[in-house]
Amino acid sequence: MTQRKRGRALGLPFPGTAGLWNAITDVPGVELGEVTLISGEGPLRPGHGPVRTGVTAILPRGKAKAHVPCAAGYYSLNGNGEMTGVVWIEESGELQTPITITNTHSCGVTRDATIRWLVGRGVGTGQDWGLPVAAETYDGDLNDINGFHVTAEHTIAALDSARSGPIPMGSVGGGTGMLTYDFKAGNGSASRVVDIAGGRYTLGVFVQSNFGRREDFTVLGVPAGRHLLHGKLRGKEQGSVIAIVATDAPLMAHQLKRLARRVPLGLARTGTVGNNSSGDIFLAFSTANEQAFSLRSGLLHMEALGNGDIDQLFTATVEATEEAVIDSMLMADTMVGRDGNTAIALPADELLTLMTRFGRM
Template sequence: MPAAPHRSSIRLAALLLAVVSAGTFAQDAPRARARDLGVAPGIFAPGTHNAITDVAGVRVGQVTLVEGDNVRTGVTAILPHPGNPYRSRVPAAVHVGNGFGKFIGSTQVNELGELETPIVLTCTLCVWKAADAMAAWMLERPDMQQVRSLNVVVGETNDGGLNDIRARPVTAQAVRRALETASGGPVQEGSVGAGTGTVAFGWKGGIGTSSRRLPASLGGWTVGVLVQANFGGVLQVAGAPIGRELDRYAFQNAVAANTDGSRGLADDRGDGSIIIVIATDAPLGDRNLRRVASRAMMGLGRTGSSASNGSGDYVLAFSTADSVRRVFDAPKLDTSELANEQMSAVFQASVEAVEEAIYNAVFMATTISGNGETVEAIPLDRVRDILRRHGIAPAK
């Protein structure tokens, strides 16, 4: 109908305006990625965009939903390659660091060792709506007309502080738009997509990404990471005690009461969740991808998380290499994988990229108000000062 596109255009324009007016405040200093602050974890160099999309063929699409005073959420979609992921499946594995959450489709990924849809991230009470929308989107494809089973993969974190999560505001249209607008190149970070309403270490959290490219002597493979950061702990950056020095960290009420008697914004137990997605072009089967996924917890731990009781810490790793791709109805698999002895550099790259992606999620996030709450962006000027005092960032 002719009126529908016009209404959609008005709605999209209104949402974009709302993001600008409600999501960014004058007191926010210009945001910066970790490397802009002199923080470059590890030894390996990043790829061109320092993003998950540095793995060739991987695309990311995001839709940010900001409506009225209460809706602050969104959708982030990760597509493993340009083709139909159901017909041309990538090996994959899921590691559960702490299972307080929902990761739709994860049991079949681990059972069969493969991914057959894109990966969608959203808010906790919207996972089923997002899964239904992605299933409909996939089943409409001309080459899917006879398909009677589909394992969609949807992860979540709980943005119920800033977002009216009970309204379940994520729509099928938002999921479709994230899937259909996915692209390579730079990835928007911070308070966008599935990170619009998230909180990390008591500060505004969000979407973060990073990558590592191994030297040619170690295979030349690329490892890319994207995180949806919504968890707690005691923030440290390259070992610098940022959370302690900014006086915002888990359990602070028990160990060091605030001087003004207030509780502060940090969750006292460090609860929350994180979804970590790792992509690589290294030719890995699902067994070694499970090993890669488990190493993500080391990168998470470096940032100050202890994977609290109320934290849902999930990692999904997949390989895009042609030599390990699985045709849906092939009678046998003829794959060529890296040997176990070649895995250590991939592990190292994964740990480094996870750590940096989390820093990027926090540093790039902007102050957001919604649902009666305001969560501040971490003050980067103070972070810089702390990093300088600890010899991490360059002197002025």
């Protein structure tokens, strides 16, 4: 097995200035953890395997400040999917819990386990109940999805293991069994650093990437999928994508919703059109204004960028989304799952040859 490399390491000229780790964890305070479940091979035996799944946990302010909400907004491009807790986010403008992402039939497990984790740590959510954010994409092409292998204990382990710094990408955590443009994919992330109104801010995007028709696959404007047609497993548009946008720029809930609405522009750069079968759901949050969000009543004082100053954050969202999707593919190895189903890795050497031929290198 060869060592997989991210797009920038391969020389792909993605625009924008990335942070230190080029990941959502470049945003100060954000922590990410995951549990990966891989076992068994051969014919599908529901309840036994093969297992190719997992769970990813994102803590906006880290474990130490999990009780402090963030301003947040969400957007659904196509709703054939699930992200719990967004009704309250739309109402309150706040994200009050960690985020978990897993496979479609384990979404409820990770949601409930997040409450257990919060209660077990004596953290709470600032009120007498919790409405955690849990999201999903479908991994049944490779995984025994009806075997319900993700447990509350796995979720709690992912939350407990959350950390800052560089994060693993590709076939890990909730992204273990996912495909994108009919190549093996999974988790991807990227970040951008921007200077606005006298301040320097970081924006990071995380994707659990599981969508796309091979023929539509595009890299920096190059129609790569039309030239890499071998080894398709799905052979059709199927799947979903969850994107989480984090920033330390001071933004209000309605501005964060506007960031979430820019995620589809980054996805479109990779070729997708958001088909009927795809659940394309996005959440954006800001870690700014911590002191104000630590209070649950009284007169709160917050800072916010003016709407005229957030174009660079729109650009950062689009650029980081595009790069995160491509890296979710480049960092994933070929995987054999249930019934011998094989999701091939994106061949980096063939891609680079195409990029050179089209003048992008």
